[in-house]
Amino acid sequence: MNVVDKQMDQTNNNKSVLDILNEMIDGDSPETKSMKKLIAMVSQTDSTALVLGETGTGKDVVAQAIHKCSKKKGALVTVNCAAIPSELLESELFGHEKGSFTGADKQRKGRFEQSSGGSLFLDEIGDMPLPLQAKLLRAIESRTIQRVGGAEDIKIDLRLICATHRDLEKKVESGEFRADLYFRINVLPINVPSLAERRTDIPDLYNKLLKNLNLSREMQPIFSPEAITALSKHNWPGNVRELKNVIERACIIFPGKEVTSSNVFENLLRLKVPTLAEEKNAIWEMTADLSGVNHIDIDDKLDSPEDYLPHPKNYKNWFTFYDEIDLRRHLQDVEIVLIEQALEKTGNKIANAADKLKLRRTTLIEKMKKYSITKIIE
Numbered sequence: 001m002n003v004v005d006k007q008m009d010q011t012n013n014n015k016s017v018l019d020i021l022n023e024m025i026d027g028d029s030p031e032t033k034s035m036k037k038l039i040a041m042v043s044q045t046d047s048t049a050l051v052l053g054e055t056g057t058g059k060d061v062v063a064q065a066i067h068k069c070s071k072k073k074g075a076l077v078t079v080n081c082a083a084i085p086s087e088l089l090e091s092e093l094f095g096h097e098k099g100s101f102t103g104a105d106k107q108r109k110g111r112f113e114q115s116s117g118g119s120l121f122l123d124e125i126g127d128m129p130l131p132l133q134a135k136l137l138r139a140i141e142s143r144t145i146q147r148v149g150g151a152e153d154i155k156i157d158l159r160l161i162c163a164t165h166r167d168l169e170k171k172v173e174s175g176e177f178r179a180d181l182y183f184r185i186n187v188l189p190i191n192v193p194s195l196a197e198r199r200t201d202i203p204d205l206y207n208k209l210l211k212n213l214n215l216s217r218e219m220q221p222i223f224s225p226e227a228i229t230a231l232s233k234h235n236w237p238g239n240v241r242e243l244k245n246v247i248e249r250a251c252i253i254f255p256g257k258e259v260t261s262s263n264v265f266e267n268l269l270r271l272k273v274p275t276l277a278e279e280k281n282a283i284w285e286m287t288a289d290l291s292g293v294n295h296i297d298i299d300d301k302l303d304s305p306e307d308y309l310p311h312p313k314n315y316k317n318w319f320t321f322y323d324e325i326d327l328r329r330h331l332q333d334v335e336i337v338l339i340e341q342a343l344e345k346t347g348n349k350i351a352n353a354a355d356k357l358k359l360r361r362t363t364l365i366e367k368m369k370k371y372s373i374t375k376i377i378e
Contacts, residue, residue, distance in 0.1 A: 017043065017069045024065045025058075026208045027201025031193040035062070042188045043069035048140065050185050051163035053192030056241030059163040060123065062192055066161055067119040074118025074158070077111050082124035090132055091148050094139075100149020112145045112156050119159045125185070126166030126177065137181045160185070195236035195243060199372075202232050205240060209247045221254040223264075230261035233336075234269060235371070237329050265337070336371050339364065343373075 021036045042049045043066045051059045060078070067076040084092055091101075095110030111120060122128070128136065139145045140160060144153040162185045171177035195202070206228065210220060223231075236242055246268050250259055253267055318325055338357065346352035354364040367373075 020069050021065055024061060024068065026204040027198055028204070029193075029198040029200045031198045032201055035190060035192060038188065038190045039065050040069060042066060042190070044071070046159050047187045048160045048162065048185050050187070050189045051161065051192060052189055053163075053165060054194050054239055055165045056239035057192040057194055058240050059165075059192050060121070062190060063119075063121040063123075063161045063163060067121075067159070070119070070159065072118045072159060075115060076119045076121060077115035078121045078123060079111050080123045082127040086129040086132070089129070090135065093132075094135070094145050094147055096148035097150045100147070104149070107147075110145070110147065112139060112158070113154065115158045116156045117158065119161055121161045121163070123163050124165070125162040126164035126168055126171055130176070130178065133178045133181050137178065137184060140181075140184055195239045196372075199232045202243070203228055205243060206231065206247060209244050210251075213248065213251060215251060215255075219251065219255045221250040221257060221259045223250070223259045224261070226261040227259045227264050230264035233372070234264075235329070235332065235336075237326070270333070332371070335367065336373065339367060339371070339373055 017040050018036075021039060025032065025036060025039075039062060049063075049066055051062050053059050063078075064076060079089075079092060081089065091104075091108070091110065093110050093112055095108050095113055096104050098104060098107045122136075139156070142153070143157070144155050146153060168177055168182050168186075172179045172182050195205075206223065231243070231246070238245070246264075249268050249271075250263075254263065259268070339353070342353040342356045343350075346356065350364060351361050354361045357364065359367075
């Protein structure tokens with residue numbers, strides 16, 4: 001057993017570090033296992049941890065796991081540096097003395113003092129104003145702080161956990177982030193993988209997210225194996241946060257019903273509005289038991305491609321109904337669907353599918369690799 005495994009077997013409140021991590025972070029993909037080992041390593045020390053990752057990957061969960069696995073007895077105090085105005089952030093972090101500014105009618109302890117004996121989690125540290133970065137660096141180096149308007153050095157005993165979705169190296173190069181602070185907090189960086197990088201964790205995440213909604217069995221949607229596969233094929237630009245929204249959306253649209261792969265693509269990921277034919281069929285199903293109603297077959301013309309295939313001009317009114325559109329993601333989703341259908345239509349023959357898509361064969365193969373489209377290559 002190596003050092004990391006021993007650390008993960010050490011107990012904390014009658015639970016091993018490994019048990020705590022498995023409870024808090026779902027998945028057994030290689031990327032997730034590697035991240036858990038780093039969390040176990042840093043949690044057994046007082047070193048500063050820097051959590052890096054895209055928005056929605058769960059950096060806050062990683063911070064909670066580091067704190068819970070540690071020997072710290074105090075609380076985990078969280079500050080979102082991007083959510084607090086810069087003129088208020090200093091007082092929020094370091095506290096203030098009575099009369100130090102207008103409205104300071106009494107002394108107030110800041111988050112540093114509140115987290116002493118525990119952990120302080122500075123989320124989105126990449127958005128911290130430069131003047132405040134200097135004061136933060138001094139606090140880390142000296143393990144003391146001064147309240148706003150005060151002159152007394154106050155000792156602090158805490159572990160600092162920082163997180164950001166920004167590229168701090170680029171911000172250092174542009175002068176937006178202090179190089180000395182970056183090197184001071186970058187003791188053990190923990191990269192949180194995107195959901196696209198840990199697709200094999202999606203079934204575990206699906207079960208956990210559905211369980212967390214605390215719905216009765218009758219109200220839970222039932223994802224077919226094909227639907228779970230469809231979830232795994234999506235690129236998830238919003239990461240775990242987007243998956244959570246999709247699961248909750250399924251509970252609203254398909255309570256107690258089976259969810260198919262088609263439902264995943266059409267109703268959960270794209271929120272497709274039902275077609276006229278679907279609406280009429282639904283009405284007939286609802287009124288089937290009514291007397292005196294004759295069923296009229298839907299005109300076959302409704303099944304013609306013109307009724308369903310989008311035309312570029314259909315997007316003219318997009319901003320009438322929506323505030324924005326993720327153009328890159330939308331075009332990417334369109335490419336994935338068309339490539340998969342072309343391959344299906346041609347029996348997975350790359351050359352023939354490329355002809356249908358008016359692409360070079362090598363270009364199609366590159367796109368398949370980019371989007372992780374797995375088909376039998378001739």
